[in-house]
Amino acid sequence: MIGMAKRLSLVAFVCVALIGACCGASLSDPSPTPTVQTPPPDLVAPSPTPLPLLVNGQIIDLERGYVVFSSGDAFKLSAQATITDDATGTAPSYALDPGVYAVATLDSQSGQVVALRTSLRPLAQGTPAAQIPRRYVVMASSPKPNPDLAPPAVAYTKGFSATVGVTIVVSVPANTPLGDDVYMSTDTSGWNPQAVKMQRLDGLHFQIEMEVQRGTEIHFLFTRGTWNTVERDRAGLQRPARDLVVPGGDVRVINVTVYRWADLP
DSSP, rough: OHHHHHHHHHHHHHHHHHHHHHHHHHHSSSOOOOOOOOOOOOOOOOOOOOOOOEEEEEEEETTTEEETTTOOOOOEEEEEEEEEEETTTTSSOOOOTTTTEEEEETTTTTTOEEEEEEEOOOSSEEEEGGGGGGGSSOOOSSSSSSSGOOOOSOOOOOOOOOOOEEEEEEEETTOOTOOOOOOOEEEGGTTTSEEEOOOOEEEEEEEEEEEEETTTEEEEEESSSSSOOOOOOTTOOOOOEEEEEEESSEEEEEEEEEEETTTTO
């Protein structure tokens, strides 16, 4: 009886040991590590469409498929370019004479002006023409500091060439700042606003003396150094360029009056 009990106890011990070993083995086995999939790389974002450049300034010429700003920089006009007044969105009702303010929309891919908005007053949008990347500029301003120092073009001559002494005396408005200089901008200088610096006579009068060839024709306007300070007519509106044809003779004195400046009331 006692031997039977011992055998049963031994069998029970072996069973418990086997069960414990099995359980221990199952507990020690690590759980399988789940597979982590690497997400696909992000698709490369498409390059944004280049935005057009806005060129700001005052135009001095608009012809033969080009727009030229007062900085001397020229940009090519697209064949489909539109020209509208900034305020109305319609065709300008005024002449596009030198000094008109404009913002040109420049297509950065073709390098051409596709739209031109104009105004008789300064416009805030855009980058000054002189600061536009040079690769878009068809013609840059001449490095010559003062083209008026070159012999002026002759419209016509009769007989032998002769020079004429021309003195231009300009009277300026009473509100002209005393510290400002007055300049004569001419078509022969590419409408450089500081082409010819005039000599101060007193607080309200300036003059310039020139030796020009007989028959010379000059178109000019007066400024205080920039196109933002160009002269205006009595009503404060843009005025056409002045015209001077030098006939024969020894000396000629011309007295003119500036009634208002563009930047002053």
